[in-house]
Amino acid sequence: MKPRDRLRIAMQKSGRLTEPALELLKRCGLTFRQSRDKLFCFGEGEPVDLLLVRDDDIPGLIAQGVCELGIVGRNVLDEFRLTVGRESEPLAELRPLGFGRCRLSIAVPQEFDYREPTQLAGRRIATSYPGLLGAWLRERGVAAGVVTLAGSVEIAPKLGTADAICDLVQSGGTLVANQLREVDVLLESEAVLAGPQALPADERGDLVELLLKRLDGVIQVRE
Ligand code: PRT
Ligand code: ZN
Incomplete structure (x- = not known):
């Protein structure tokens, strides 16, 4: 060709x-x-x-x-x-x-007393970024379940399909609207x-x- x-x-x-x-x-x-x-x-x-x-x-x-x-x-x-x-x-x-500009962050329900990534061990995390989340968890030696969703990740905790999410955040408004709190940043994008x-x-x-x-x-x- x-x-x-x-x-x-x-x-x-x-x-x-x-x-x-x-x-x-x-x-x-x-x-x-x-x-x-x-x-x-x-x-x-x-x-x-x-x-x-x-x-x-x-x-x-x-x-x-x-x-x-x-x-x-x-x-x-x-x-x-x-x-x-x-x-x-x-x-x-x-x-x-x-x-x-935005960041890829871990967010948890308000009632989750999050202090460090090890608390995610054994929990399910919903995300559209399984590669980035998987690498971040591996680097920290945390064995968590990764639930891959194409969209509407922020409603997973409310639906009971995940304990935390890993999603893009800009103003933080979407998290607040879903009673979620940003606790860790994986990537500045x-x-x-x-x-x-x-x-x-x-x-x-x-x-x-x-x-x-x-x-x-x-x-x-x-x-
Ligand atoms: O159709 P196509 O697949 O091309 O578009 P898309 O819907 O996948 O992408 P689009 O247009 O939403 O985003 C394109 C790119 O913009 C993303 O890949 C990011 O690099 C960047 N970007 C910047 C964002 C945001 N800011 C953003 N806030 N992408 C998505 N969001 C979403 C986020 O997923 C969450 O649902 O906005 C919500 C959070 O926003 P806040 O302001 O409420 O925190
Ligand atoms: Zn897209």
Whole structure:
């Protein structure tokens, strides 16, 4: 198969990271003609195109070589590295991007007198991040049950399906609304630029270098 000569960047189609990611790319001098199905956007100036996908699919698309770069939460990238991505080419966090900040935290019901992770031994913890939670528990030698849920993790304690949760927290409002208390932080997250450890040794690699240079300029101005 002939290698592509255009660079592809994957980003979230519709969600918290969409607007700030598009804004950042625009400030890096990239503009796109939006296609009708809005899955693929053709780049107008530089030979750089956009793939608009679910955030969870972004690390896999980079690992498969469908795209060279992705804008995704560190939480999603690190979870991929610890689970399915263990089998594929390692991915790199090329730059932190300064938006989409949140943390992956342990939260427990108000009545749980939590002081340290060892108190989670023998308990069930609901999460959408079994890789990150499993690694954190292992590092602390805590044997707890991990209940993997795709969403609505915060209601698991009330439903009686878990004793604690491990979920993303930003303002803390969701936890309060569910009578939960944040007790430990596993990961400080923000949107990052992700890519392969080794960049393609052709024009696409040069384009990545160019983009990184522009990105550094934009980030420096913003700071
Ligand atoms: O459809 P797709 O799969 O692409 O979108 P998604 O629903 O999986 O993702 P989305 O748009 O909700 O989040 C994308 C990324 O934004 C996440 O992977 C994080 O990196 C980042 N981010 C930043 C957040 C939050 N803040 C956040 N608050 N992602 C989720 N939340 C949720 C959290 O899961 C919890 O339900 O918001 C709730 C907590 O918020 P507070 O403010 O009440 O604490
Ligand atoms: Zn998602």
